[in-house]
Amino acid sequence: MPYILDENIIRDIRESNDIVDVITEYITLKHAGANFIGLCPFHNEKTPSFSVSPSKQIYHCFGCGEGGDVISFIMKYTNLDFIEAVKLLANRVNITIDEKEANVDLKTKKDKEIATNINKEVARYFHNNLLNDRSALDYLYNRGLKEKTIRAYGIGYSRDSWDDVLSFLLNRGYSLEQIEKSGLVVKHSDGNRYYDRFRGRIMFPIIDTRGRVIGFGGRTTGNAQPKYLNSPDTSAFSKGNNLYGLNIAKKYCRNKIILVEGYMDVISLYQHGINYCVASLGTALTPNQSKLLKRYSNDIYICYDSDNAGLNAASRALDILKEEKIEAKVILLPEGKDPDEFVKENGMDRFQYFLNNAYNYLDFKILFYKKRYNLNTLEGKIDFTKEISNMLKEVESPIERDAYINKVSLETNISIEAIKEEIKQKGQINSSIKDKYINNNYRNTNKYNILPVKYNLEPGHLMAEKNLLNFLIKDKKIYNHIKGRFLPSDFLDQVYRRVAEIIFDAYDNEEEIHLDRIIAYFEGEELEKLKEVINLEDDFDEDEKVKAADDYIKKINYYELKIQKNDIKEQIANIQNNKDSFKGDVEKLIRELCLKIIEIDKELKLHQ
Known part of the structure; x- marks a missing residue:
């Protein structure tokens, strides 16, 4: 659904925002001849290589190659899209934008707006429920959460009632149809009654990067099944297109993002000082989530549970991220521990050790396939070598390729020459x-x-x-x-x-x-x-x-x-x-x- 901004207005906004003035609001620049220089905000460096030209009204980093005009700087630095960046700069210089909508599906837009409004009200309702329910609060306190963390993520509680949320929303003036579309209630099989989807659960509001509550995740405090329950897909929410915690992580992810499995993993790491974590909402990582991650960082660290299911999920996530040309790494914690448990028991210094020693794509795949194939058998060695050879054919650096060929040879006792021939044939045929x-x-x-x-x-x-x-x-x-x-x-x-x-x-x-x-x-x-x-x-x-x-x-x-x-x-x-x-x-x-x-x-x- 296209949005159109007048090109003359865009030009006026660009020309009215001096690039040096704008960039100095975010980083420190020093005069250097005809230009200004500073430390690049888009990669780590100790010697300034970030140059801003007041005459050309452009910036360029000679270290990482980032460059552009004042609009592209705002887009990159603040993680805004083009329209949002233009609006920010327009507000800065008091220019009014005449925004025209073309071919907007008004009903879809209205449904989404109503759903997010409902979610916003219910998120506040759940949060107030929690603050007034001693047993629910104690449950979180016993898990090590602090009040500041609870407020930061807007954590709430759904009462163990069949119609608590339904009654609340009806009293707020919403229709049954609107409430059902929000996903917060379920229609009874008899077709005449509705009941609350979330009952007796700790509630985690899912908030998008624009600050809108788009859905919920609920964790039981007892033995009810399922342990975790998410909102269904609605006009406002699609599990495969969103990431839990990204609304907070986007503010701090200049260098990296850690991808974990669960809500509590994100929250626990945040409380221990790692505020750039997101979770994939109970699903395996999807291509759309991979694209979303790439908008905010190219340095992704996967930290899933270290059991077989977690390793399989990490392997799939690596492949999906690789499709987006993201060379992700995997943090392997001791077996049987998830990030939430590990950081509580061992502290941040120990977690930082495993973060610093994360496995790159090929190192993880070698470890992964060593577990899958029995290298004590000839068949296992052959299958393992074929799997890794298929990946090595894509490695462009001869030095890197040779290093891994030697590694595979040591693991299997298969000759370096045979492995090279396998890689060469795969490369030619494929x-x-x-x-x-x-x-x-x-x-x-x-x-x-x-x-x-x-x-x-x-x-x-x-x-x-x-x-x-x-x-x-x-x-x-x-x-x-x-x-x-x-x-x-x-x-x-x-x-x-x-x-x-x-x-x-x-x-x-x-x-x-x-x-x-x-x-x-x-x-x-x-x-x-x-x-x-x-x-x-x-x-x-x-x-x-x-x-x-x-x-x-x-x-x-x-x-x-x-x-x-x-x-x-x-x-x-x-x-x-x-x-x-x-x-x-x-x-x-x-x-x-x-x-x-x-x-x-x-x-x-x-x-x-």
Whole structure:
């Protein structure tokens, strides 16, 4: 749902906020010739490498590469989106913004607003219940929580009653329909009655990064099952799109974020001085939560329970974070302990030791697969080596790769040469157009940075991508229709792909689409290209648009298959011309590549 700000207003706001004045409100700058310098707020450094130019009205860090104008500084430093950053700067210089909404689904927006208002009132109600219930307070005090911590997280208590919250909200003037939609009550199976979802539980309000109460988690104080109960998905809340505690952690996460499993893990670590912890709301980490984490830090530490379930969850979380190009680490506590228990029993110094000695991706995977496979058997050694070799083929540094090859060899007594050959064959066979030309784009730390186009795409291919992107910008229904079968990475045009990433991020997180924010990432020819997409008109009705989107995807897939086929042909020619440089069964490798071409030809016929 696009929000539009007048470009002239944005320019006035940018020009009215001197970049030196703004940045000195956040960090210390010193005059150095024509510029100002200071310690970079975006990475740790002892020698100033952060430069601000008053004449050009830009900043740049020569240490980490961050740079931009006054708006991008506010976005990065305060973790605001484009519209929010512009509003902050407008308020600073008393400029009034005329904000226009386009195609806003008013009913959805109203439902969400009512749900968050209900949640806000109930959160206060639960909190007051707790403060006036000695047994519930004692339960938390006995677990080591202090009053300051209880207030910081707004912890509350739901009375052990079937209709306490229901009666409270009805008396506040809300309808049964509105209360049911909030997820706080459940309709009885007889269809005529409602009862409270949360009864006799310690309540943890879930607050988004804008300070809105969007849902709740409840923990039983007795033996009731389930032990933890979350709000269902509502117009205001989606478990897979939010993180508990991020509203607090975002203020302190300049260097790192620790990802834990439970509410009490977050709260206990906060009370012991670690205020940059979040939890994934009782679910395995989702791709959307991974994207949300990346907005605030690239240094993520996973600290799950150290039992088998926790290790499995940590392994999956590492892979999901890796998809976002986040090289996360895993904090491994002694077996049988969760962060809450460990820090209470051992203190912060001991926890800091395990934090400082966290395992990187490959070290953890080696440990993880050593537990999975029996290295006392030949079969276990082979399976273990194949698993790790599959990861090592992606390691770009020859030094790092060799170090891990030696490590695997020591663990298994398999020769270094054999492991290298395994890695080489996996790399040759698994190489594809996506690996070589698409996934490389995500290595750039600036998520929406524009890279040059790798191909001279055919006109029909470009037009299909342009039309599909136009649909996605203007109609969320198209996104819902193609979600799961078409990704931003399926756009081969670099500009279109970056726009799609922003759009998918927004839709995934139930956020409005801000055209101004998208435009801000582009300039010159790329900006003109984006404007062409935005200005496209269509005369399709709803059903026709869905069919047209399917046709565009079919056409895009057709052209991508042609490129894949040509790429494999080049690989075959390269192998035939350089047979001496390939070890192993070269003819077998060529046969496998030829089989790939046959499979692609079959798919091409389906897409014609």
